[in-house]
Amino acid sequence: MKILITGQQGQVSRELQGRLQGLGELIVLGRDQLDLVNTDQIREQIRAHRPDLIINAAAHTAVDQAESEREVAFAINAIAPGVLAEEAKALGVPLIHYSTDYVFDGSKPAPYTEADTPNPLGVYGQSKLAGEQAIAAVGGQYLILRTSWVYSNHGKNFLLTLQRLLQEKPQMRIVADQIGAPTWAGSIANSTRALIERWQAGKAGEWGIYHLTAQGETSWFGFAEAIGAHVRHQGRACAELEPIPSSAYPTPAKRPLNSRLDCSRLQQQWHVSQPLWQNALRECLAQQH
Template sequence: MRILITGQHGQVSQELQQRLHGLGELIVLGRDQLDLANAPLIREQVRAHCPDLIINAAAHTAVDLAESEPDAAFAINAIAPGILAEEAKALGIPLIHYSTDYVFDGSKTAPYTENDTPAPLGIYGQSKLAGEQAIAAVGGQYLILRTSWVYSSHGKNFLLTMQRLLQEKPQMRIVGDQIGAPTWAGTIANSTRALIERWQAGNAGDWGVYHLTAQGETSWFGFAEAIGDALRDAGKPCAELEAIPSSAYPTPAKRPLNSRLDCSRLQQQWQVSQPQWQDALHECLAEQH
């Protein structure tokens, strides 16, 4: 099997490259080979490689920057996924695409299900929703996997930032009123592999939109506390933490207060379940050593 992965250095792509080993030939196209803002090049590359499966792990993920460069965000997050869907359908192959909790406004009090109506607060969420809609409009075999609060040992993310800052500063103030599930990119890659294996074995569930996050919930403050506990356990310095409301930490893009996603449909349809966020964090930290 030939698996084409867009994106090379992103958190999810790096974990996919490790964890899809042995499933087939991985064709990993980074920004140098595949500029997702270049529509004709996308078609050209897909046709040149003629894959059996496309995984779109590339995205414009700079949430605040997207507010000031909407055209770039929409080119990569909205237009490119639609083109990938068209090429996948033409080849008669599946497309796996990753989306986000930011398609919701966070006003619901319970976890969001796939049946809830999206209402993104900012450009990033709007562009990711437009990408979902573009894929759905093409149809064919596709999985849109919405995840949240992604971190890993690679790139830029909350875990790596906190590990650094908590050791550098005496005190830190962290937002405590946004609730979600920190999701390790390794978890996303492991689940993606399980989904591919089910499809290959003829045990595929329905195609469509699914939620895929770690189980459980916490705030950014709670996530920072867990990272701090791990530092202390390792005998390292750690800042004193204070919880603050989102209003005390304004950002160009507004964040949803409730980012919790109900992932039960993925378990029911595909028999793929996720670990508790604390367990996945421990696994990620263990791999750092």
């Protein structure tokens, strides 16, 4: 089996490259080989490689930057996924694509299900929703996996930034009124492998949109406290943490207050579930040494 993965340095792509070993030949196309802004290049690469499965792990994920880069965000997050879906359908192969909690506005008091109506607050969420819609419009075999608060031991993310800042600063103010599930990129890659294995074994569930986040919930402040506890446990200096409301930390892009996603449909359809966020965080941190 030939598996084509878009994106090379991203958090999810890096974990996929390690965790999909043994499933087949991995063709990983970074920005040098595949510029997602260039639709002709997308078609050329897929037609040249003729993969048995396409995984789109590339995205424009700079949420605040997207507010001033609407065209680029939409090219990468909306137009490119539609082109990938067209090429996958033409080959008769599945497409796995990752989306986000930011397609919702966060006003719902309970976790979001796949049946809830999206209402993104900013350009990033709008572009990701447009990507979902483009894939669905093409049809074919596809999985759109919405996740949230992704972190790993690579790239730019909350975990790595906080680990550094906790040791540099005496005090830190962290937003405490946004609730969600920090989701390790390693867990996302493990689940992706499980989904591929079920499909290969003829045990695929329904194709479509699914929610895929860690189990449990916390705030950014709660996530920061868990990271701080690890830093202190190692005997290192650690900043004092102070909880603040989102209103005290204005950003160019507005964030949803409720990012909780109900992941029960993935478990029912594909028998794939996620670990508790605390357990996944422990596993991720254990791999730093």
